[in-house]
Amino acid sequence: xxxxxxxxxxxxxxxxxxxxxDAGASAADAGVLLDASSPSDGGSVADAGTCVSAESPCxxxxxxxxxxxxxxxxxxxxxxxxxxxxxxxxCRQTEACMALPSCQQGTHQTETPCGPAEPDxxxxxxxxxxxxxxxxxxxxxxxxxxxxHLQSSVPCGIGEPDCRSSYxxxxxxWCRLDLDCDGLPACGQGQATDYPCxxxxxxxxxxxxxxxxxxxxx
Numbered sequence: 001x002x003x004x005x006x007x008x009x010x011x012x013x014x015x016x017x018x019x020x021x022d023a024g025a026s027a028a029d030a031g032v033l034l035d036a037s038s039p040s041d042g043g044s045v046a047d048a049g050t051c052v053s054a055e056s057p058c059x060x061x062x063x064x065x066x067x068x069x070x071x072x073x074x075x076x077x078x079x080x081x082x083x084x085x086x087x088x089x090x091c092r093q094t095e096a097c098m099a100l101p102s103c104q105q106g107t108h109q110t111e112t113p114c115g116p117a118e119p120d121x122x123x124x125x126x127x128x129x130x131x132x133x134x135x136x137x138x139x140x141x142x143x144x145x146x147x148x149h150l151q152s153s154v155p156c157g158i159g160e161p162d163c164r165s166s167y168x169x170x171x172x173x174w175c176r177l178d179l180d181c182d183g184l185p186a187c188g189q190g191q192a193t194d195y196p197c198x199x200x201x202x203x204x205x206x207x208x209x210x211x212x213x214x215x216x217x218x
Contacts, residue, residue, distance in 0.1 A: 050081075051080075051081045051082060051083035051084075052080045052081065052082060052083060053082075053083060054082050054083065054084070054085070054087075057080050057082055057089050057091065058078065058080065058089065058091035059078065059091060061093055061094060062078065062091040062092055062093055062094060063091065063092065063094045064080070064089035064090065064091045065089065065090050065091075065092070066087065066088070066089055066090075067191060068090060068092075068191075069090050069190070069191050069193060069217035069218075070090045070092075070217070071130075071193070071195060072195070072198040072201060073123045073125060073130055074092070074125075074130075075125070076092065076093060076128075077090055077091065077092050078090070078091040078092075079203060088190075088203070088218060092128055093127075093128055097126075097127030097128065098127070099126050099127045100126060100127065100129060101124040101125055101126040101127075101129055101130065101131045102124065102131075103122070103124060103131065103133035104122070104133065106135065106136055107120075107122065107133040107134060107135055107136060108133065108134060108136055108170065109131045109132070109133060110131075110132050110133070110134050110170075110171070110172075111132070112132060112153050112171075112172050112173075113132055113155060113194075113195050114132050114134075114155075114172075115155035115156065115165050115167075115172055115174065116155060116156070116157070116196060118155075118165065118167060118172060119167065120134060120135040121133065121134050121135075121172070134170040134171070134172070135170050136170060137169040137170040139168075139169040140169065141168045141169045142168060142169070142171060143166035143167065143168045143171050143172060143173035144166060144168075144173070145164075145166065145173065145175035146175065148177065148178055149164070149175035149176055149177055149178055150175065150176050150177075150178045150211065150212075151166075151173050151174070151175055152173065152174045152175070152176055152212075153173065153174070153194070154174060154194045154195070154213065154214075155172075155174055155195060155196055156174050156176075156196070157196035157197065157206060157213070157215075159206070160176070160208075160213065162176060162177040162211070163175065163176045163177075176211045176212065176213075177211050178211060179210045179211040181209075181210040181211075182210065183209040183210040183212075184209060184210070184212060185207040185208055185209040185210075185212050185213055185214045186207060186209075186214070187207055187214060187216035187218075188207070188216070189216060189218045190203070190204075190205075190216040190217050190218025191216065191217055191218070192207075192214040192215070192216055193214065193215050193216070193217055194214065194215065195215060196215055197215050197217075201217075203217060203218050204216065204217050204218075205218075
């Protein structure tokens with residue numbers, strides 16, 4: 001996925017469990033933009049810290065994106081605020097790298113992110129790529145939700161009391177209460193993502209409507 005240049009840079013990887021998360025207040029506040037982890041002043045972009053020059057916003061060897069937020073497992077990703085504007089960029093390494101993350105023996109790669117506190121799920125990162133590794137289980141059952149809930153690939157946040165997890169045979173799903181309405185959540189600011197805000201993530205909030213949630217990173 002990355003262009004190979006003359007020299008090869010390998011970014012060290014480390015397997016780790018999903019970070020603890022705080023997805024905001026209860027989803028019962030449907031239709032309200034919920035501020036999960038930003039300060040009491042609303043966590044405006046202006047509070048992003050020391051601003052950076054628009055001419056060179058990212059550190060050497062990194063490039064910025066206004067559309068792809070840093071995720072809790074992106075330890076080498078920088079959140080920066082451009083001076084004189086409300087623009088936020090997320091800076092990642094751009095050096096060539098051929099190494100790919102892999103799962104340890106006895107586990108297999110999955111596309112679904114590890115849920116908060118999910119047992120036996122590991123996050124492996126290398127060269128700017130991330131995979132989610134779950135235990136090999138010799139069974140064929142699949143996760144399911146009660147009839148009163150809707151199945152989702154979006155992990156539950158700590159602040160969602162009506163959301164429950166289902167871990168079966170090395171697979172994961174999350175079940176949210178079906179509120180029998182058709183509204184869809186949207187971000188008032190930032191980019192919508194499908195992974196809960198980490199407990200120490202300042203620039204992230206949850207938006208919930210009709211039992212569905214998105215996590216807005218800004």
